[in-house]
Amino acid sequence: MPVAAEQSAAQLQLRQERLQSATYEIAQVVLAGGDLPVLFAEVHRIIAALMPARNFYVALLSADGAELSFPYFVDEHVEPPPPRPLGNGFTEYVLHSRRPQLVNAAELHALLLARGAYQSLDRPASQRLGAPLLVGGRAIGVIALQDYVQATAYSVEDLRLLNFVAGQTAVAVQRRQAEIALARAEQRYRSIFENAVEGLYVSSPAGRFLSVNPALARMLGYGSPQELLTDVNDIRRQIYVRPGRRDEFFAQVQRGDQVSDFESEVYRRDGSRIWIAESVRVVRDPDGAIDHFEGVATDVTGRREAARALEAARDAADAASRAKSYFLASVSHELRTPLNGILGYTQILRREPGLSERQREGLRVIHESADHLLALINDVLDLSKIEAGRIELQEADFDLPGFVAGVERTIAPRATGKGILFESEVAGDLPAWVRGDEQRLRQVVYNLVANAVKFTMAGGVVFSVQRREADVIRFSVSDTGPGIAAEDLARLFQPFTQVGPQSNSAACGTGLGLAISRSLVERMGGTLNVESRPGWGSRFWFDVALPAATSAPAPAPAPRRIAGYEGRRRRVLIVDDLPANRAIIQEMLAPLGFELAEAADGLSALAEMDRFNPDLVLMDLRLNGGIDGLEATRRIRARPARQPIRIVAVSASAYEVDRAGCFAAGCDDFLAKPFREEELWGIVGRMLGLSWRQDGAGETRTPFAAQVEPPPAAEAAMIHDLAAKGDVVGIRARAEALMSAQPRYAPFAQGVLELAGRFRMKAIRQYVARYMD
Numbered sequence: 001m002p003v004a005a006e007q008s009a010a011q012l013q014l015r016q017e018r019l020q021s022a023t024y025e026i027a028q029v030v031l032a033g034g035d036l037p038v039l040f041a042e043v044h045r046i047i048a049a050l051m052p053a054r055n056f057y058v059a060l061l062s063a064d065g066a067e068l069s070f071p072y073f074v075d076e077h078v079e080p081p082p083p084r085p086l087g088n089g090f091t092e093y094v095l096h097s098r099r100p101q102l103v104n105a106a107e108l109h110a111l112l113l114a115r116g117a118y119q120s121l122d123r124p125a126s127q128r129l130g131a132p133l134l135v136g137g138r139a140i141g142v143i144a145l146q147d148y149v150q151a152t153a154y155s156v157e158d159l160r161l162l163n164f165v166a167g168q169t170a171v172a173v174q175r176r177q178a179e180i181a182l183a184r185a186e187q188r189y190r191s192i193f194e195n196a197v198e199g200l201y202v203s204s205p206a207g208r209f210l211s212v213n214p215a216l217a218r219m220l221g222y223g224s225p226q227e228l229l230t231d232v233n234d235i236r237r238q239i240y241v242r243p244g245r246r247d248e249f250f251a252q253v254q255r256g257d258q259v260s261d262f263e264s265e266v267y268r269r270d271g272s273r274i275w276i277a278e279s280v281r282v283v284r285d286p287d288g289a290i291d292h293f294e295g296v297a298t299d300v301t302g303r304r305e306a307a308r309a310l311e312a313a314r315d316a317a318d319a320a321s322r323a324k325s326y327f328l329a330s331v332s333h334e335l336r337t338p339l340n341g342i343l344g345y346t347q348i349l350r351r352e353p354g355l356s357e358r359q360r361e362g363l364r365v366i367h368e369s370a371d372h373l374l375a376l377i378n379d380v381l382d383l384s385k386i387e388a389g390r391i392e393l394q395e396a397d398f399d400l401p402g403f404v405a406g407v408e409r410t411i412a413p414r415a416t417g418k419g420i421l422f423e424s425e426v427a428g429d430l431p432a433w434v435r436g437d438e439q440r441l442r443q444v445v446y447n448l449v450a451n452a453v454k455f456t457m458a459g460g461v462v463f464s465v466q467r468r469e470a471d472v473i474r475f476s477v478s479d480t481g482p483g484i485a486a487e488d489l490a491r492l493f494q495p496f497t498q499v500g501p502q503s504n505s506a507a508c509g510t511g512l513g514l515a516i517s518r519s520l521v522e523r524m525g526g527t528l529n530v531e532s533r534p535g536w537g538s539r540f541w542f543d544v545a546l547p548a549a550t551s552a553p554a555p556a557p558a559p560r561r562i563a564g565y566e567g568r569r570r571r572v573l574i575v576d577d578l579p580a581n582r583a584i585i586q587e588m589l590a591p592l593g594f595e596l597a598e599a600a601d602g603l604s605a606l607a608e609m610d611r612f613n614p615d616l617v618l619m620d621l622r623l624n625g626g627i628d629g630l631e632a633t634r635r636i637r638a639r640p641a642r643q644p645i646r647i648v649a650v651s652a653s654a655y656e657v658d659r660a661g662c663f664a665a666g667c668d669d670f671l672a673k674p675f676r677e678e679e680l681w682g683i684v685g686r687m688l689g690l691s692w693r694q695d696g697a698g699e700t701r702t703p704f705a706a707q708v709e710p711p712p713a714a715e716a717a718m719i720h721d722l723a724a725k726g727d728v729v730g731i732r733a734r735a736e737a738l739m740s741a742q743p744r745y746a747p748f749a750q751g752v753l754e755l756a757g758r759f760r761m762k763a764i765r766q767y768v769a770r771y772m773d
Contacts, residue, residue: 021049036176040072043143043169050165051158053145055125059091060133060141060173068092076148077123088118090128094142100131100163104151126151129158131166135174143169199276199297205290207235207246219276219299221269231269241265241273249280253290257282263300274301337578337652340674342370344584347677374674393523397549398438400430400473404465406442411449411463416754418453421460429467433549440520441544444528445475447513448540452479459537468543476541484532492530562681564593565690571595572684573614575605575632576650577624581673585618585650588677589684601625602632609636614645616687618671621651621662630665637666646687650675711738711745716771719752723764731756731764 057073073080125146133141147153199216222228236246262278280295346367415422452461459480518528532538597612599605621629649662652673722730739749
């Protein structure tokens with residue numbers, strides 16, 4: 001064999017031996033364990049036996065690929081560098097290429113310059129050797145050597161050796177990093193397990209605790225987890241107060257391998273009891289059998305006690321609410337019943353032709369006082385309904401300008417009587433007809449405007465209606481009254497609360513108006529706002545959506561007095577235990593041609609049904625005697641009817657529950673006391689399908705409607721001329737003279753004086769023009 005061939009074979013065998021030795025030694029280092037710096041030191045020692053390695057380092061790439069660290073760095077001239085961001089250097093070049101590199105200083109300069117600008121080293125190495133640490137094709141770091149003197153210190157064979165060692169080292173680094181991560185995770189888990197506030201445990205299917213944390217031991221009254229593990233060997237028997245809970249737990253586990261918020265009463269070490277909620281996960285072995293349970297337990301004793309206390313408080317509150325509702329219903333009934341007599345007879349007596357002006361005025365005062373008392377009662381009922389959440393809006397199309405005019409007609413005389421101004425400012429772009437709850441809106445506006453007039457002693461009140469946006473209308477009431485102090489504004493809307501110096505006045509009312517108004521505005525989707533300060537006055541306003549009506553309803557015909565009805569004579573049975581209430585209905589229906597009969601209790605009503613055979617029964621709900629109005633209604637409905645019978649419940653009980661009860665018993669409609677004669681006639685007409693006859697003698701809409709008797713045309717023309725000249729003094733003198741000379745023209749003269757007080761000459765001309773012809 002030639003000498004050259006023998007030398008080549010010897011070198012190949014030596015390289016193989018060196019590789020085997022390096023592989024064995026690296027494997028031993030990996031198996032020995034230890035930190036990464038120890039591993040890298042051993043790798044350095046192994047490489048130093050294969051090639052020159054005075055200058056050697058290992059660089060590792062961070063998990064996010066943005067930073068290099070140097071856990072092992074040995075160099076003759078350079079100090080170990082700190083972690084740094086990726087740049088443009090030899091290490092980055094090896095990482096990027098993912099191939100081993102052998103370059104001298106000049107070659108490295110050209111390579112890096114081609115990649116971009118780079119920071120040259122103060123003492124560049126003459127030759128560099130580097131290999132990437134590859135795991136699954138991904139570079140996680142670099143092993144590198146360098147020689148500062150010789151440009152031929154390393155050969156291609158050294159490059160192959162280093163690349164082989166780098167491959168072994170990469171596997172070792174990955175494994176060691178995984179072990180470190182696992183150890184850290186276990187440490188975090190152990191820390192969480194030991195320091196958790198909740199009780200954590202692992203238990204066997206047989207019912208033994210395999211592991212518990214200190215929180216669970218404390219929860220169950222043990223000094224340490226070990227004491228709990230030692231003392232408890234049967235969870236079913238020793239922990240659960242009711243052992244059957246363990247069986248229920250297993251039943252739930254079978255449905256989904258986990259149980260959440262499983263509440264049970266358990267024993268503590270001293271025999272006391274607490275309630276815990278467990279959330280448990282099932283862990284199964286490779287064969288699918290349950291291996292163990294991992295659970296979290298929390299002490300819910302306080303929560304359950306709080307829930308019991310809350311339930312007891314809720315029951316007490318419900319009982320109190322029922323008692324309050326019963327009390328209000330009873331008081332309302334007792335108050336509304338005599339008011340029915342007062343308001344009923346004022347309506348009946350107003351038709352008497354021989355009454356003097358003084359008598360009519362007395363009737364008016366009686367009626368208005370009773371109306372005021374009824375409004376206070378309704379306020380209390382409204383508040384009760386609001387608190388119970390039973391207020392419902394009844395939306396319908398209504399005339400918005402007519403609504404505003406109605407407010408002005410009602411409030412302006414009160415302001416005039418006090419000697420203060422009342423102005424209405426209505427935007428010209430308001431829709432004529434809108435959709436909303438006119439009754440509830442009127443209730444709010446009347447309360448705000450009436451309050452402003454009541455508490456304003458000098459100056460005036462301005463009622464404003466403006467469009468804010470598409471369908472949103474702003475209602476605003478401003479006054480020059482005494483104002484409200486800042487400390488009183490916070491409790492202004494509290495029920496039964498009155499603020500300011502006027503709160504001591506007996507004329508202030510119940511203190512419910514603003515509380516109800518705020519609730520109604522909120523129910524309509526708005527907010528009732530206020531701004532005020534003492535000596536300055538007050539302003540209340542709110543915005544509500546009132547969409548324009550799609551079409552205006554046909555104008556209602558002018559109301560005329562009902563004189564009778566067409567067709568055969570109808571029979572009406574009046575059932576009420578109070579003679580006065582029966583007499584009122586008698587007085588309202590008898591003149592119209594009805595045949596009437598009476599009954600004072602339920603049993604008498606049943607007997608009268610057989611004798612009288614009525615077409616309509618007006619049934620009071622609360623009756624003395626053996627049965628009430630509801631039971632009497634049920635018995636009437638249970639009888640075979642010879643002809644259709646309509647039954648209307650007539651009651652002073654104004655709660656919805658009373659209405660619902662009467663319909664359930666078989667009533668066809670409900671009429672609340674006190675009622676106006678128009679309401680009685682309307683419901684009787686609907687029930688019996690009547691066609692009314694009217695005589696045109698006057699209105700039947702309200703008992704004391706504002707009637708303006710036309711003045712002589714000459715008087716109207718004279719006031720018109722004075723208004724055209726702007727002669728306010730002359731207008732006032734003429735109107736006062738007319739009112740003094742002819743009291744029947746007082747409503748007309750009062751309207752002129754009101755407009756004159758606000759210097760509204762054009763309005764006066766328009767007002768009197770209708771009486772000039």
